[in-house]
Amino acid sequence: MSVIHAGKTSGMSNREKRNLERSRRVATEGMVLLQNNGVLPVSVSSKAIALFGSGARRTVKGGTGSGDVNSRVVYNVEQGLEEAGFTIGSKKWLQLHDENCTKAFYAYADNFAKIVKEQGWAGVMTAMTDPYRDPQEPAITDDDIRNLDNHFAIYVVARTSGEGSDRKKAAGDYELSEIEVTNITFLTEHFDNTIVIINAGGVIDTKPLRNLKGIGAVLLMSQAGAAGGLALADVLTGKVTPSGHLTTTWADSYSDYPNASTFSYMNGDVNDEFYNEGIYVGYRYFDSFGITPAYPFGYGLSYTDFEIKTSDVKLDGEKVVVTVAVKNTGNTYSGRETVQVYVSQPQGKLKKAYQVLAGFKKTSLLSCGQCEELEIRFSLRDIASYDEEKAQYILEAGKYFVRVGNYSRNTKIVCALEIDNTIVTEQLANKLAVDTELSLIEADESKFISYPGEAGQKAAAKVLAVDASLLPVRTVDYGSAPELMTTNKDYTITLKDVLDHKAGLEELVAQLTVEELADITVGSARGGMGQNSTIGAASSACPGAAGDTTSDLIESRGIMNISLADGPAGLRLSKNFVTDKDNNIIEGLGDSSMGNLPQLLGIPVPERPEDAIDYYQYCTALPIATHLAQTWDLEAIKEAGDIAGEEMEEFGVTLWLAPGMNIHRNPLCGRNFEYYSEDPLVAGMCAAADTSGVQSHKGCGTTIKHFALNNQEENRTHSNSHCSERAIREIYLKGFEIAIRESHPKALMTSYNLVNGVHAANNCELLADILRKEWGYEGLVMTDWGTTDPAQQEFKYGSSNAALCIKASNDLTMPGSQRDVDDIVHGVGKDFSMAQLQACALRVLKLVAETYQE
Ligand code: BGC
Numbered sequence: 085m086s087v088i089h090a091g092k093t094s095g096m097s098n099r100e101k102r103n104l105e106r107s108r109r110v111a112t113e114g115m116v117l118l119q120n121n122g123v124l125p126v127s128v129s130s131k132a133i134a135l136f137g138s139g140a141r142r143t144v145k146g147g148t149g150s151g152d153v154n155s156r157v158v159y160n161v162e163q164g165l166e167e168a169g170f171t172i173g174s175k176k177w178l179q180l181h182d183e184n185c186t187k188a189f190y191a192y193a194d195n196f197a198k199i200v201k202e203q204g205w206a207g208v209m210t211a212m213t214d215p216y217r218d219p220q221e222p223a224i225t226d227d228d229i230r231n232l233d234n235h236f237a238i239y240v241v242a243r244t245s246g247e248g249s250d251r252k253k254a255a256g257d258y259e260l261s262e263i264e265v266t267n268i269t270f271l272t273e274h275f276d277n278t279i280v281i282i283n284a285g286g287v288i289d290t291k292p293l294r295n296l297k298g299i300g301a302v303l304l305m306s307q308a309g310a311a312g313g314l315a316l317a318d319v320l321t322g323k324v325t326p327s328g329h330l331t332t333t334w335a336d337s338y339s340d341y342p343n344a345s346t347f348s349y350m351n352g353d354v355n356d357e358f359y360n361e362g363i364y365v366g367y368r369y370f371d372s373f374g375i376t377p378a379y380p381f382g383y384g385l386s387y388t389d390f391e392i393k394t395s396d397v398k399l400d401g402e403k404v405v406v407t408v409a410v411k412n413t414g415n416t417y418s419g420r421e422t423v424q425v426y427v428s429q430p431q432g433k434l435k436k437a438y439q440v441l442a443g444f445k446k447t448s449l450l451s452c453g454q455c456e457e458l459e460i461r462f463s464l465r466d467i468a469s470y471d472e473e474k475a476q477y478i479l480e481a482g483k484y485f486v487r488v489g490n491y492s493r494n495t496k497i498v499c500a501l502e503i504d505n506t507i508v509t510e511q512l513a514n515k516l517a518v519d520t521e522l523s524l525i526e527a528d529e530s531k532f533i534s535y536p537g538e539a540g541q542k543a544a545a546k547v548l549a550v551d552a553s554l555l556p557v558r559t560v561d562y563g564s565a566p567e568l569m570t571t572n573k574d575y576t577i578t579l580k581d582v583l584d585h586k587a588g589l590e591e592l593v594a595q596l597t598v599e600e601l602a603d604i605t606v607g608s609a610r611g612g613m614g615q616n617s618t619i620g621a622a623s624s625a626c627p628g629a630a631g632d633t634t635s636d637l638i639e640s641r642g643i644m645n646i647s648l649a650d651g652p653a654g655l656r657l658s659k660n661f662v663t664d665k666d667n668n669i670i671e672g673l674g675d676s677s678m679g680n681l682p683q684l685l686g687i688p689v690p691e692r693p694e695d696a697i698d699y700y701q702y703c704t705a706l707p708i709a710t711h712l713a714q715t716w717d718l719e720a721i722k723e724a725g726d727i728a729g730e731e732m733e734e735f736g737v738t739l740w741l742a743p744g745m746n747i748h749r750n751p752l753c754g755r756n757f758e759y760y761s762e763d764p765l766v767a768g769m770c771a772a773a774d775t776s777g778v779q780s781h782k783g784c785g786t787t788i789k790h791f792a793l794n795n796q797e798e799n800r801t802h803s804n805s806h807c808s809e810r811a812i813r814e815i816y817l818k819g820f821e822i823a824i825r826e827s828h829p830k831a832l833m834t835s836y837n838l839v840n841g842v843h844a845a846n847n848c849e850l851l852a853d854i855l856r857k858e859w860g861y862e863g864l865v866m867t868d869w870g871t872t873d874p875a876q877q878e879f880k881y882g883s884s885n886a887a888l889c890i891k892a893s894n895d896l897t898m899p900g901s902q903r904d905v906d907d908i909v910h911g912v913g914k915d916f917s918m919a920q921l922q923a924c925a926l927r928v929l930k931l932v933a934e935t936y937q938e
Pocket of ligand 1: 150247630650741789868869
C-alpha cells in the first residue's frame with residue numbers, strides 16, 4: 085500500500101485558483117516589450133478586433149518533454165483577451181487553423197504509435213527527435229477582416245521545442261515562415277498598427293518584422309504557463325506595465341552567433357562540440373567583437389520612462405556597493421525598472437570581454453514622479469578571471485570601470501576601481517583539461533563596441549583604490565577522502581531509530597551491507613528504463629513523478645522511499661490516477677503524464693475494479709525558466725518556487741528536478757526554454773531564488789541541473805563538449821557555484837554529455853574535486869535518467885556506468901536498474917572504496933530522513 089497524498093475531489097481547489105493568479109502575476113513581469121510606436125497599451129473598444137497567428141488559440145504554455153507540466157487549464161491568448169472584454173472578430177480563421185492542427189496531430193500520433201510499436205523503447209527515443217509541429221496556418225483573406233476595428237490587429241507567432249532535439253534554423257522554427265510573413269504583411273496593409281506577439285521559448289529571427297512598415301509593437305510574451313493568455317491581456321491593456329528585460333542576446337542574424345555554423349547538427353557532427361568561442365558567450369561576444377544585435381542582452385521597454393542616477397559607489401571589504409536612484413519620469417503609467425551593473429575589466433595577461441554583468445535589482449512599482457533608491461552589491465571575487473596557466477582566479481592590475489544602466493548597451497560609467505598589482509583571489513588546481521586542440525577566438529580592444537562620450541566618461545570617472553588585503557586568497561584541500569563509518573550498536577538500526585535520535589544516520593549506514601548500500605544508491609526502477617519504467621515517469625509512489633528512491637528496505641530497515649518529480653515550469657505529475665479500495669495504485673489507469681505510451685510499449689491496461697478510487701494531482705503550469713529570468717525580479721522567481729514547493733508538499737514530492745540552469749550558448753538548443761540565460765550570474769541568482777522558494781517548504785528540495793555543459797540536445801547522451809578550463813569555470817560552472825553558495829539546493833543532477841572526454845556522471849574532477857571540494861557541496865548528486873543504459877546503437881562515445889558514479893561521488897543513479905545495482909556491488913574495492921559507497925548512501929538517506937522527520 086502506498087501513502088497517498090493526492091485528493092479525491094476532481095473540482096478546482098482553492099490552492100489551484102490561488103496559484104493560477106499568482107503565476108499570472110509573475111507571468112506579466114517577464115514579458116518583454118521589444119518595440120512600441122505608442123499603440124500599446126490598447127483599450128477595449130466596442131468593435132470586434134482582429135486576432136491571428138498560430139499562437140492566438142493554440143498558445144504554447146511551455147516546451148515539451150520532461151519540462152512540460154500537466155495543468156488543468158491553460159488560458160490561450162484568445163481567451164485572455166475575451167476575459168479582458170475584447171470581442172474577437174476573426175474566430176472563423178482561428179477555428180479553421182485549429183481544425184487543421186487537430187487533424188495533423190492525429191496523423192502524427194498514428195505515425196508515433198507505429199514507430200513505437202515497431203521499435204519499442206528505441207522508437208520512443210527516435211520519435212522524440214521529431215516532435216509534433218503544427219501545420220502551416222491558412223492565409224488571411226479580406227473576408228476574415230471585414231468589419232473589424234481597424235486601429236490595430238494582433239498577430240501571435242508561436243514556437244515550441246523540447247528535449248531530445250535541437251531547434252531548426254528554418255522557416256517555421258527559428259525563422260518566420262513564408263505564410264507568417266505574408267499574413268503579417270497583409271495585416272500591416274489593412275490595419276493602422278499590427279501588434280506582433282512572440283509566443284516562443286527562445287530567440288526567433290525578427291528581421292522580417294523589423295523591416296516591415298506598419299508594425300506598431302512587438303511584445304515577447306514568451307511561454308507564460310497556464311495563465312499566459314490572461315497575463316498577456318493584462319500587459320496589452322496596460323493593467324500591468326511591461327517590465328521584463330531579455331536575458332539572452334537576440335541577434336540581428338543567426339550567423340552573428342559565434343558558433344552559428346558548428347553548433348550541434350549544423351556541421352553534421354553531433355559527437356564532438358568544440359567550444360571555440362571560449363568565454364565569449366552571448367553579450368560577452370557581441371560587445372567584444374563589435375556586433376550590433378537586434379535586441380541586446382538586458383533590453384526591454386516600458387510604457388513609462390525612468391531616470392537612473394547613481395548617487396554613490398563605495399567599497400565595503402571585498403564588496404562593491406552601488407547606490408542608484410530610479411525615478412518614474414512619465415506622467416501616465418506606473419512601472420518598474422531594472423538596474424543593471426556591468427564591469428569592464430582591464431586587459432592584461434588574460435583577455436577579458438568588453439563587460440560582464442556584476443549585479444542587478446528591480447524597483448518596486450513606481451507611480452508617476454515616484455523615486456526609489458536601490459543598493460546593488462557584488463563581490464570583486466565574482467568578476468575575477470581564471471588563469472589556466474597558474475590555476476588561479478585573478479584580478480589583474482588596472483582600472484575596472486563600473487557601468488550602470490537599464491540594458492547592456494545603455495550604461496554610463498559611474499566609477500573606476502583601481503588595482504595596483506594583480507590580486508590572486510583563489511588558488512585552485514587544474515581540472516577538466518581540454519582533451520583536444522581548440523581554435524579559441526580572442527577579441528582585442530580594437531574590436532570592442534563604444535559609444536559617443538565613453539572615453540570622456542572613463543577619463544572623468546571617480547577612482548576608488550582596492551585594498552588587496554581585504555581579498556585574502558582562498559585555497560582548497562583536494563586531499564581528504566571519506567572515512568569508513570562504524571558503529572558499536574549490536575541491534576539492527578532502523579530509520580525510525582535515527583528519527584527518534586536513538587542512533588545516528590552514520591551508524592545506520594555503517595550496518596548496511598554492500599547490497600543494501602547499492603540498493604540505496606540506485607533509483608527504484610529495477611526493470612531498467614526500457615522495461616517497466618519510462619523516462620519522466622518512473623515513480624510508483626507518486627504517479628507521473630519521474631522516479632523514486634528504493635523502497636526495498638522498508639521492511640528490514642524502515643527506510644522509506646522519496647519521490648522526485650520534474651519541472652522547471654511547475655510540478656510534473658499525472659493529473660489523475662486510480663487505486664483499488666485498499667489504496668494500491670493501479671498502474672495504467674487514470675490520466676498518465678505519458679499518455680498512451682505504456683500501451684504502445686505493450687504494457688497491458690488493467691481492468692478498472694468497480695470500487696476503484698480516483699485521485700487528482702492538478703499542478704500549476706508556471707512560466708518557463710527563461711520567462712522567469714526575464715522578470716529580473718528575484719522575489720517573483722522565489723514566488724514561482726514557492727508555488728512549486730507548496731504543490732510538492734501537497735503531493736508528497738521530496739525533490740523537484742529543477743531548476744535547469746545551463747547557459748544559452750546558442751539559440752537553437754532545444755531546451756533553452758528550460759534555462760534562464762546566457763549569463764552565469766543571472767542563471768545562478770535565478771536558480772537560487774527558485775530554490776529558496778521551494779526549500780521554504782518542509783522536506784522539499786530543488787535539483788539544479790544539468791551539470792554541466794549540456795548545451796545541445798541532438799545526441800545528448802553521447803556528445804562530447806570540448807571546452808577550455810577557463811570557459812568551463814567562468815561561464816558554464818559559475819551559475820551552479822552561485823546557486824549553491826546562495827541557496828544550498830538539496831540536490832544536483834549531472835548531465836548526459838561528456839565533459840572533455842569523460843561523462844559528466846562519472847567525472848571525478850567535475851564532481852569530487854570541483855563541486856564537493858572546491859565549493860564544499862554536501863547535497864545529493866544524481867544522474868540524469870538512463871545515462872548508464874548501454875547505448876542502443878553504435879556511438880563514438882560510450883555510456884557512463886553506475887560504479888563509476890560512486891567513484892565520482894555521484895550518489896544516485898536514476899531511474900535505476902538491476903544492472904546498476906550489480907555494477908555497484910561488483911565495483912567495491914575495485915572502482916571505489918566501501919567508505920565512498922557509504923558516503924553516497926548517507927547523502928541519499930539524509931534526504932529520506934529529512935522528508936520523514938516530524
Ligand atoms: C531529462 C531530465 C529529467 C529526467 C526525468 C531526462 O530526460 O534530461 O531533465 O529530469 O529526464 O524526467
